[in-house]
Amino acid sequence: MSFDIQSVRADFPILSQTIYKRPLIYFDNAATTQKPLQVIHAISKYYEEDNCNIHRGVHYLSVKATEAFEEARKEIREFINATSTHEVIFTKGASESLNLVAASFGKKFLKPGDEVITTIMEHHSNFVPWQIICAEKGATLKIANILPNGELDLEHLYSLISEHTKIIAITHVSNVLGTINPVKEIISYAHRQGIPVLVDGAQGVSHISVDVTDLDCDFYCFSGHKMYGPMGIGVLYGKEKWLEELPPYQSGGEMVKDVNIERTTYNELPFKFEAGTPNVEGVMGLRAAVQYLKNLGMDEIHAYEDSLLKHAVERFSSICDMRFFGTAPSKASLVSFLIGDIHPFDAGTIIDKMGIAVRTGHHCAQPLIDHFGIPGTVRASFAFYNTIEEIEKLADAVSRVKTMFR
Amino acid sequence: MTIHEIENQLVDEFAAFDDWLDKYDLILDMGKSLPPIDPKYKTDQFIISGCQSKVWLHAEYREGKVFFTADSDAIITKGIVSMLVSVLSGQTPDAIQFADLSFIDQIGLKEHLSPTRSNGLASMVKQMKLYAMVFKMKS
Structure with a gap:
């Protein structure tokens, strides 16, 4: 089965809204996923x-x-x-x-x-x-x-x-x-x-x-x-x-x-x-x-999310100063990162104002964050309703953060 | 200047910008103009811990007025800290205690002072008022 992303997205009405005059991009799926109309x-x-x-x-x-x-x-x-x-x-x-x-x-x-x-x-x-x-x-x-x-x-x-x-x-x-x-x-x-x-x-x-x-x-x-x-x-x-x-x-x-x-x-x-x-x-x-x-099929979901992850890793790796946390070969579709030494709270606040929901902080895993000796990370976690275009917008937002906090 | 006058000045400065990102550029600039805190006060004793960012706050009482210095590990938090310090530092304990700080809401930064925002700012305001109360009681 191939993924008809537009019909999938139509099942999630919350995704079609505009925030701060920008289309909402929801990358906080590891915290909670959105609900399809079928569930509602x-x-x-x-x-x-x-x-x-x-x-x-x-x-x-x-x-x-x-x-x-x-x-x-x-x-x-x-x-x-x-x-x-x-x-x-x-x-x-x-x-x-x-x-x-x-x-x-x-x-x-x-x-x-x-x-x-x-x-x-x-x-x-x-x-x-x-x-x-x-x-x-x-x-x-x-x-x-x-x-x-x-x-x-x-x-x-x-x-x-x-x-x-x-x-x-x-x-x-x-x-x-x-x-x-x-x-x-x-x-x-x-x-x-x-x-x-x-x-x-x-x-x-x-x-x-x-x-x-x-x-x-x-x-x-x-x-x-x-x-x-x-x-x-x-x-x-x-x-x-x-x-x-x-x-x-x-x-x-x-x-x-x-x-x-x-x-x-x-x-x-x-x-x-x-x-x-x-x-x-x-x-x-x-x-x-x-x-x-x-x-949708769990295998199809996994394959699609994996393609999102691959794209994100490749795209974000091209931005210099990106520090990734978690690069295991077997990985679910999320990226945890810091942009140079920019505080995750600063990065997350600006990314939010660009209409993108990411999570920042210790993600309820303080022992792990302490292990890395960092104040937290920015985490973008993807779901099957996310798109490559949205990941591109996050990359733009990351570049914007870099410019602002240079 | 009174607390109210400084607040109005800040509200006017932000009113010049429509886009949120421009407003945040201004916040970052404000962070840069925050007078440095003496490093000896950047210790755990003076820390106000949020879940996500930390704030250090020190207060002194001179000639009936309270003077604050502060810092934060996050730059946006530091910008808002700078605004709070510019509004409340050099004021009398009474004025500090009764300040409603509505300028934060008027600028549209209310979310940052919410206790759930976890950046330490809500606790910082409480701490500033607490200092004012203690200085007043001691004087």
Whole structure:
């Protein structure tokens, strides 16, 4: 399939606006992606026609909404190729998925002297929850380094593994560097030593086809809003054997089987981890987003975004004084850079006034930014609705920044 | 000049430009005219940390007036810091405390003083007013 960029863009009405008298160019897709009409309509359709609290209701609307909700779970299972719908837990987002695993896994399996391994390139969401639970349990958090080009230092990662290692928590794709980590290889290495692996897929699912069965990961976490779905909805995929073993993260309605004054028994998977009324509109929107991505084709999306990345790298490399952070050979479609010594805040402010949304700062990955010894970066992250022409305009904006701050 | 008069002067200067990029060129120029802060005050003790850029602020009280010097690691932030210093430095504690700094809004730079902007400027204004209050209480 070839990409009909104009018809794709027509699905995203937000992109056709003008800001500061210039056409909006949206390059902040790693923070959140825009939503196609199909997602927006799915949410309004839910409230116009189907709104009801789900599960256990005997009346028409409740049954209809419950069916749609569970149908969505099936479609998401299929999208990531999980074995069972029991393994797909709806959460608020990747952050909540990661917090859930850190808290529940830590509660059950971590004791003083144990070790958890993560990497220097993690988003705070896959760093701080582990830091907290390790401190609470008297365990140690070990951090794997990166190579100068932003690739994970696999040798260092493997050298950190010991008989005390209880879990490895690693990002699929770095939100700052774009590096696509060889998670399948890491998982297979860890499994040979009996260590489970959690993958933070917040930046993975929107760019590459994810098959959790093929990866053989024990947990995979992602957010709806970074994959063209709504905010406030995310997924935790976990292997059934782990999810059965982990204690509940939150309690309330829905997650219980039987409650009496002496004790409570918990509901079966996936409901054990879904306390309270779920975000049904979010699930409806996420389902529409998954359908949208499937229609376009993940491989086609990856190929198109890769062509954008190649163009951007080539074009920006021709501007002197550009400093790139993250030049791994296997990379998602984003560029993190500094223009000479110009402060990223200065660069981002001017680029914004030229109608281009980029992100500046530490991107919620302070350990990584400290590792480079810089105040932050400017990050342009691309999506399938972006164009070569837009990248050219960013290059012009970068040149303008250079002139202004010379 | 009073705070209000200096504010009006700044608003007039910016009114001459239509395009945002020209306004920012002016902000950069203002940053260059900011009197340097004594390096001994460019330490963590005097830092106002934003998420994205840092501001250093020092205040002195002489003959009933507060004098500020400041700096920033980002040039746009430094330009706005320069405007705030030119408006508030050399004023009385009372005048500083009651200044509403509406000129920032009139120029169209309100976003920079939003606490969510993470450039340290919102905290800087609070700190300037705090200095004024403390000097007034001590005097």
